[in-house]
Amino acid sequence: MPADLNLRLGLPGSDQTDVDAAKSNKRASPEKAEDTASNGVPAAKSADDHETAPAPKAQIVGWPPVKSYRKSTAAAVKKAEAESGMYVKVSMDGAPYLRKIDIKLYNGYSHLLTALEDMFKLSIEREGYKGSEYAPAYEDKDGDLMLVGDVPWEMFMSSCKRLRIMRGADARGLGCAQ
Amino acid sequence: MAYSFPEEVLEHVFSFLSSPRDRNAVSLVCKSWYEIERWCRHRIFVGNCYAVSPEIVIRRFPELRAVEMKGKPHFADFNLVPEGWGAYAYPWIAAMAEAYPFLEEIKLKRMVVTDESLELISKSYKNFKSLVLTSCEGFTTDGLASIAANCRHLKELDLRESEVEDLSGHWLSHFPDSCTSLVSLNMSCLGSEVSFSALERLVARSPNLRTLRLNRAVPLEKLANLVRHAPQLVELGTGAYSAEIRSDTFSSLADAFSACKQLKALSGFWDVVPSYLPAVYSACSGITSLNLSYAAIPSSDLVKLISQCQNLQRLWVLDYIEDSGLEALAASCKDLQELRVFPSDPFGAEPNVSLTEQGLVSVSEGCPKLESVLYFCRQMSNAALIAIARSRPNFIRFRLCIIEPQAADYLTLEPLDAGFGAIVENCKELRRLSMSGLLTDRVFKYIGTHAKKLEMLSIAFAGDSDLGLHHVLSGCDSLRKLEIRDCPFGDKALLANAAKLETMRSLWMSSCSVSFGACKLLAQKMPRLNVEVIDERGPPDSRLESCSVERVYVYRTVASRQRLDIPDFVWTLDEDSSMRYS
Secondary structure, eight states, X not given: OOGGGOOOSSOTTOOTTOXXXXXXXXXXXXXXXXXXXXXXXXXXXXXXXXXXXXXXXXXXXXXXXXXXXXXXXXXXXXXXXHHHOOEEEEEETTXXXXXXXXXXXXXXXXXXXXHHHHHHTOOBOOXXXXXXXXXXXXXXXXXOEEETTSSOHHHHHHHOOEEEEEEHHHHTTTOOOO | XXXXXXXXHHHHHHTTOOSHHHHHHHHTSOHHHHHHHHHHOOEEEESSTTSSOHHHHHHHOTTOOEEEEEOSOGGGGGXXXXXXXXXXXXXXXXXXXXXXXXXXXXXXXXXXXXXXXXXXXXXXXXXXXXXXXESOEEEEHHHHHHHHHHOTTOOEEEOTTOEEEOOOXXXXXXXXXXXXXXXXXXXXXXXXXXXXXXXXXXXXXXXXXXXXXXXXTSOHHHHHHHHHHOTTOSEEEOSBOOOOXXXXXXXXXXXXHHTOTTOOEEEOOBTOOGGGGGGGGGGGGGOOEEEETTOOOOHHXXXXXXXXXXXXOEEEEEGGGHHHHHHHHHHHOTTOOEEEEEOSSTTOSSOOSOOOHXXXXXXXXXXXXXXXXXXXXXOOOXXXXXXXXXXXXXXXXXXXXXXXXXXXXXXXXXXXXXXHHXXXXXXXXXXXXXXXXXXXXXXXXXXXXXXXXXXXXXXXXXXXXXXXXXXXXXXXXXXXXXXEESOOOBHHHHHHTHHHHTTSSEEEEESSBOBHHHHHHHHHHOTTEEEEEEOTTSOGGGXXXXXXXXXXXXXXXXXXXXXXXOOXXXXXXXXXXXXXXX
């Protein structure tokens, strides 16, 4: 295991033999080392082995004092949280501010577009994007601007990072559909 | 005077004494009282399984019916005690199987229990009634099958928080149809699905069932059926509390709960779908204990449920409740005695919820009966702690965990000495304290001066010098358990207070500055203390004597100091103070 990712029983950068009083009140903001191992691995190294230079922040064994069955709940909760909301920003050309919606709440494109229409008080072309109304576009994981509707809904949900409602004229370049 | 009462009369008088402390006191009065008492003691509590041996217990108490025992030190919960350290139940179970054929109850905490032990229990005691395994490990569901199959009069099987190797859910089906004596079943820590029909039949034929704690694998759709078979339930732990939202599932559940007129405690609530929470509302006015520590739902949903429970005495909840939710709790639950707030994201670098010291301040202010608190948060101030101490001088247990080690008062950047000082000064009945945050030797001076009833103290990343430890050991008259990690405490304080250690159950120190030389000296000085050096770097005498040990665990004992099950990373010192290891 690389030295800077060792799990230790002591605080990173702390010198166990240093018994001097003055502990600095301000803490340098620690860099977080990667979680390479679960917190449950007992450290085999003693604090005597550490370098004198401050180590990057490693996860301290047994801290915070949370029992192991609660840790997995926390992880599951975090996972559930991440899954529970897919908020993306929605911008509309010409509008002064953006909105945010949770894509997970919609069960398909039609549902989403209706909601957007309600939200921005406009009407969105569903077929063909002939340029007279607004066209919905989105930015995907690669940063490319894509027309909404081409890929299956599930795929769209996971790849959509941002929505943009473009004025029909600007969207003509995107139009392809049929 | 002792001979003026016949033995039977004294025995009858002693039978009114149930607390082990009272019984111990009685046995010290004179030799004949010691003799009479030991023959009629039926329950014992052994706080440290290594403080005494099975032979000594059996020799002194020939008529035991109930044994309660604890094994590993508390810090084992946080992985600070290496695997294989000890606390094996088998030697006790085997010895007792011979000596106590009428044993009825076994309660173990933090011990290693094997399937072999469970099988031995199930076959040795004709009248076995109750098995409670708290935070134990080492057994599988096969062991549970033996208990289910062979204990004809089983009343209680409680596996709270134990780590069980889950081979299958089949064990539950081993309860014979003739078993109708169950009063309490807690299987919440198990992973696999049990046969639902076996479970339902078991519940239906157990008219005395008062406590039923299901595991996560029992789906919500089945809960109503189970509850309907047991309207006399007092404590219920649900399984996963989520299902597709359907009005028939909901109304079925709500109906089942409305039939439970005796329900006092609710727990479980994994994967909560908030729309199903109102199904329990009919029971809420009677609820005194609510464990929502797995319910990952927003504060507003938590509050809606909690505010229905006007008689709530105990609440365990995740920090999703936030300060606003705790304020609502303070307003609606005036009978609250115990609050535990657990962190939803303990390892996250940034706070994920709006829970601060303010939540604890609100509850302390608003709940006059609050006496026990476990609170995880990310910021604290002396001002808040002082306010808490002043509002709530009746604290008995105060455990505060500020997630960042050595976090200072976030307002003044000072240590939190004054705050914790206020707690010990105002809360004169304080029995248990866990501290965190930036703390100097000063806080230990306050503790030594004021915390005269303190029995258990947990310290981490605190203090400046041996003086801190010395204040605690010399000042805390009632101290029984002291556990310390990552503090600059060392030899001087330990050796100066060696005699104190014999008045305590145990002392744990890890990642401190205790040298091997001091450990040897301590063991030499105090023959009735077992000084265990727990060090995974190899034999301590291969290093300098002045070198700090990784961990030292000191406990008083009347058993041999060389326990037979000692692993190769533990060193204890024997009579001639040479170091012995297996």
